[in-house]
Amino acid sequence: MRRDEIMALPEAEFVARLGFLFEHSPWVVERAARRRPFADLHAGLMQVVAEAADDERLALVRAHPELAGKAAVDRTLTAASTAEQASAGLDRLTQAEFDRFHALNTAYRERFGFPFVICVRKTDKAGILAAMERRLAHDREAELAAALAEVGEIVKLRLEDLS
CATH class of the missing domain: 1.10.3330.10 (Oxo-4-hydroxy-4-carboxy-5-ureidoimidazoline decarboxylase)
Structure with a gap:
């Protein structure tokens, strides 16, 4: 899919298609879905991680x-x-x-x-x-x-x- 098609997906479909990106941590994509659109999807996703609570970032790493x-x-x-x-x-x-x-x-x-x-x-x-x-x-x-x-x-x- 093209970036513009991904950005236009309904929230649930966006999460369903991209939830696998972060190992056992679909919460990142769920939060990103509400912040769309992004000029750079990767940067937008990583901004969600950067703004997450310390315990959430630790849980993200522990999910690997x-x-x-x-x-x-x-x-x-x-x-x-x-x-x-x-x-x-x-x-x-x-x-x-x-x-x-x-x-x-x-x-x-x-x-x-x-x-x-x-x-x-x-x-x-x-x-x-x-x-x-x-x-x-x-x-x-x-x-x-x-x-x-x-x-x-x-x-x-x-x-x-x-x-």
């Missing part, structure tokens, strides 16, 4: 699955997350790679209280592991900001897929 984690093993990821993780090769890990992801996911969650978020479509397994190790050195505030920036990148690519 761990990379190569339990949801991937159980096959309970959303369709978008399944495809994205597969694009980075996370569905084809060796046992050693899986163990490394598990250890880093655990360390990350224990340190920050939320899962590691990265736009996997912009990197590969090695890049993800390096980013996990590097970002473990962040303080919580910096890491939450990094995670939200990555959410923005994920949403940008999901929007591009709609074109």
Whole structure:
């Protein structure tokens, strides 16, 4: 759909079509629907996130699955997350790679209280592991900001897929 067609959708249809953009967090799109039109849909959506309460932004990050984690093993990821993780090769890990992801996911969650978020479509397994190790050195505030920036990148690519 073209941008003008998306902006003209009735609120319920706008939410139904775009609610998947933010992992298990359709509230972002619901709020954005009431603020339309946007010159830049991505910027408008991310403005909703920026203006959300701290606990809502934290919940948004927490709604993301761990990379190569339990949801991937159980096959309970959303369709978008399944495809994205597969694009980075996370569905084809060796046992050693899986163990490394598990250890880093655990360390990350224990340190920050939320899962590691990265736009996997912009990197590969090695890049993800390096980013996990590097970002473990962040303080919580910096890491939450990094995670939200990555959410923005994920949403940008999901929007591009709609074109």
